[in-house]
Each structure stands twice: as structure tokens, then as C-alpha cells.
Amino acid sequence: MKTTRRTFIGTGLAMAGTLGSSLPAFADENTKTGSLTKHELPQLSYGYAELEPFIDATTMELHHSKHHKAYVDGLNKAEAELAKARANGDFSLIQHWSKQCAFHGGGHALHSLFWKIMSPIAKGGGVFDSCPLSDAITASFGSFESFKKQFTAAAIAVEGSGWAILHYRKDDGALIILQAENQHKLSAWNTIPLLAIDVWEHAYYLKYQNKRSDYVNAWWNIVNWKAVNEMYAKAKQAG
Numbered sequence: 001m002k003t004t005r006r007t008f009i010g011t012g013l014a015m016a017g018t019l020g021s022s023l024p025a026f027a028d029e030n031t032k033t034g035s036l037t038k039h040e041l042p043q044l045s046y047g048y049a050e051l052e053p054f055i056d057a058t059t060m061e062l063h064h065s066k067h068h069k070a071y072v073d074g075l076n077k078a079e080a081e082l083a084k085a086r087a088n089g090d091f092s093l094i095q096h097w098s099k100q101c102a103f104h105g106g107g108h109a110l111h112s113l114f115w116k117i118m119s120p121i122a123k124g125g126g127v128f129d130s131c132p133l134s135d136a137i138t139a140s141f142g143s144f145e146s147f148k149k150q151f152t153a154a155a156i157a158v159e160g161s162g163w164a165i166l167h168y169r170k171d172d173g174a175l176i177i178l179q180a181e182n183q184h185k186l187s188a189w190n191t192i193p194l195l196a197i198d199v200w201e202h203a204y205y206l207k208y209q210n211k212r213s214d215y216v217n218a219w220w221n222i223v224n225w226k227a228v229n230e231m232y233a234k235a236k237q238a239g
Contacts, residue, residue, distance in 0.1 A: 033083035039072050041065075042112050050120040054218045056207045064115070067202055071107030078104055106183035110163055113196050117231075119224035126221040132236075133194075133229040140175040148220065151177050151195075155216045161200040166228075167191035168235040192235040195228050 044064060049057035078100035085091050119125035128134065134144065141147035154177050155164035163180040170190050178188050197219055204215035 033087045036079060036083055039075050039108060041069050041072050042115065044115055046118075046120050046123065050122075051118060051125075051222050054222050055118075055204075059202075059204065059206045062206075063198075063203060064111075067200075068108070068111040071104045071111065074100060074104030075108050102184040103182065106180075110165075110180075110183050110193070110196055111198070113193055114198050117195055117224050117227050118219075118222045119227070121221065124226060125224060128223075128225045131225075131229045133225070133232045136173075136175055136232065147175075147177075151197075152213075152216055152220075154179050155197050155199050156213050158199050162186075163196050163198055165193050166195035167193055168232060168239065170239040173236065173239065192231075192239065194231050194235065195223070 041064070047057075048060040048064070051060060078097050081093070081097045082101065085094065085097070128144065137144055137147045141150065151164055151166060158164060158179050159181065162182055162185075165178055165180055165188070167176050167178060167188050168174075168191060169176055170192070175194075176188075176191070178186065180186050180188075197216060199212055199216070201210075204212065208215040208218075
């Protein structure tokens with residue numbers, strides 16, 4: 001995806017173009033605005049019911065077709081408004097639309113990652129084999145179990161709504177676990193996100209009510225480790 005602006009959580013969410021779905025940028029006739037990208041809702045590689053019993057079909061449908069779609073629409077709107085501001089030379093609402101870009105851009109990128117790193121059990125979900133990623137996890141956290149405990153604790157302890165995210169840090173190649181409030185606060189820099197769990201209530205409330213810990217623990221059964229390992233390999237190459 002070719003873009004002229006980044007809407008991201010840290011440097012890593014520049015990967016949103018490969019994780020999400022966006023149409024190629026097109027040249028605007030007015031050179032004052034620059035080019036725009038039409039972001040689109042990515043298609044899932046599995047059906048809404050295929051992650052059951054860990055995530056129910058109704059939650060998946062609402063989460064993908066309603067919540068994620070709203071972030072895509074919000075991002076397109078915010079970027080269009082900023083282009084309009086450049087064309088008109090009126091930046092009186094720059095703070096508002098910049099925040100909207102960060103919020104909706106973060107939502108689009110993180111949800112695109114979230115769908116990608118989950119898989120039905122029948123298609124390999126939850127299977128963690130020896131691979132370069134497993135070696136990196138051991139090097140950074142001591143063991144897979146230590147990593148899993150820290151990630152789980154981070155996800156459960158997110159204040160309010162947000163995410164727990166495994167990042168690849170470019171400076172030293174280490175893997176680190178951070179929280180994100182909402183989907184743009186507590187941003188990481190110079191990192192590439194590899195694994196993320198959404199702990200906004202809309203991700204689990206229909207099935208788990210207020211039992212976030214039950215949802216987080218169940219979610220490990222559908223992590224697509226093959227996809228995470230592939231992204232780790234790309235992150236190392238890019239870093």
C-alpha cells in the first residue's frame with residue numbers, strides 16, 4: 001500500500017497496509033492535497049463461526065462487519081478532511097482530525113493484525129511448533145510459558161479498553177510486550193507488532209460477559225502461530 005501519511009501505533013503499524021486492505025493511492029487533481037488512499041475492510045480467511053467455541057459467531061460478525069468497518073470509514077473520513085484542510089489552507093480543526101486519524105488508523109491496523117493472527121483449530125490454530133519465533137521468544141522471555149504468562153497478564157490488566165501487543169524492537173531484535181489504551185495511546189516507537197489481542201468489551205462480552213480473563217485464556221487456542229512466525233521473519237528482514 002502506498003500512502004503519504006501513516007496512521008499507526010508506533011512505527012510498526014506502518015505494516016497496516018500489508019495486514020489490512022486498502023486500495024492503491026491515487027493522485028489528486030489538486031496538487032495541494034496530495035494523494036489519498038481508500039482504506040477498505042479486509043476479508044477474513046475463515047468464517048465467522050469457525051473460531052467457535054472460543055469466539056462466537058455473533059461476536060465475530062459484529063466485531064468485523066460493524067466495529068472494524070467503523071474504523072475504516074473513520075480513517076477515510078479523517079484523511080479526506082485533512083486533504084480538504086490542505087486544499088483550503090484552513091487548519092482550524094487540525095487537532096481533531098489528527099486525533100481521529102490516530103484513533104481510527106490504529107483501530108484499522110490492529111484489527112487487521114488481529115484477524116490475521118487467529119485461525120480455527122482445524123486449520124492449525126493454537127499449534128506452536130519449534131521455529132525462529134520460538135527461539136526469539138525463549139531468548140527474550142526465558143521460555144514460552146513465561147512469555148504466555150506475561151502476555152496474558154498484560155491483556156487482563158489493560159485499563160478500560162485496549163490491547164496487549166507483542167512487538168519486535170528494531171534496535172536490538174528483542175521481543176517486547178506492551179499495552180495500548182484504546183488503540184492509539186501508550187504508543188510504541190521503532191517497533192513492529194507481531195501479535196495482538198483485542199480486550200475491548202465488544203471483542204468478548206456476548207460470550208464471556210465481564211470475565212476478560214476467561215476470554216484471554218481461551219484465545220490462546222486459536223492463535224495462528226504460523227502467521228506470527230512469518231511476520232517475525234519479515235520484521236527481522238525489514239529491521
